[in-house]
Amino acid sequence: MSDDKEKKSGKKATSNVFTKLPQKLMQEMKEAFTMIDQNRDGLIDVSDLKEMYSNLGSIPGDTVLESMVKEAPGNQLNFTAFLSIFSDKLSGTDPEETLRQAFQMFDADNTGYIPEEYMKDLLENMGDNFSKDEIRQTWKEAPISGGKVDYNAFVAKIKGKEQEEA
Template sequence: MSSQKASRKAKKKQGGKQRAQRATSNVFSMFDQSQIQEFKEAFTMIDANRDGFVDLDDLKDTYASLGTDPEETILQAFKVLDPDNKGVLHKDYLADMMQTQADRFSRDEVLQMFNISPIDAAGNLDYKSLCYIVTHGQEEEQA
């Protein structure tokens, strides 16, 4: 038994070393210099204001330069869930789809979306208005 325990300890120790190596590895070592240069150029193209970060304005500028309307892109994604083209989706259905399909949203992310969403008394979310709010911002309520 003691030889089995020693063998397990050796495997754990070896496994630990492998994890440590993975944790400290440099992702860029997987690419050659020309590929890294292409990544840098692509980032520079997307970072339109040259601040070192890709933010919402940079993405809007990128979409515009590609001839893609971000509002229309988001609207088309919602229309996939609305085959009858009603322009609204029940919030429970939408929450379920967003938390269980593809790139899943967390409960907090869904609640954040609902906080800015126009939802009627029946629980229907007007996704066309939501697309406008996401791409143009929410109007401040005047007191």
């Protein structure tokens, strides 16, 4: 029964965010959350966002504000969800979809795979060039099969969401 309660509240899935952030940053995030939560009900909703934006001198349309709230797990933006959304930004990793789209740029046939040698070449010669040691380390973690990198599985691994396939 306690598992059902945890699933419904979403606390179990997002509680590890509390261990990821330093105490000072957590306090600053709580202050920011409290400033946005205009009606002090423990949730940030469309009316809270409207009030905040009006204080800044501009109010986006309801559709935009509603889509902001819908980004939260369960469409409820409580403090835990607020921290979860911002922890990805603070940890320096891009959202899952952004990472996937970056890999897709090099997958002309949209197969979900990038040839291993092509990927190595990209890592060595584009952006922040990887050293041979960095590539070796990456390859220890990369899901490679048949000479191809499964970038969807790689993105899941980067984001800590890898799952066993049946």
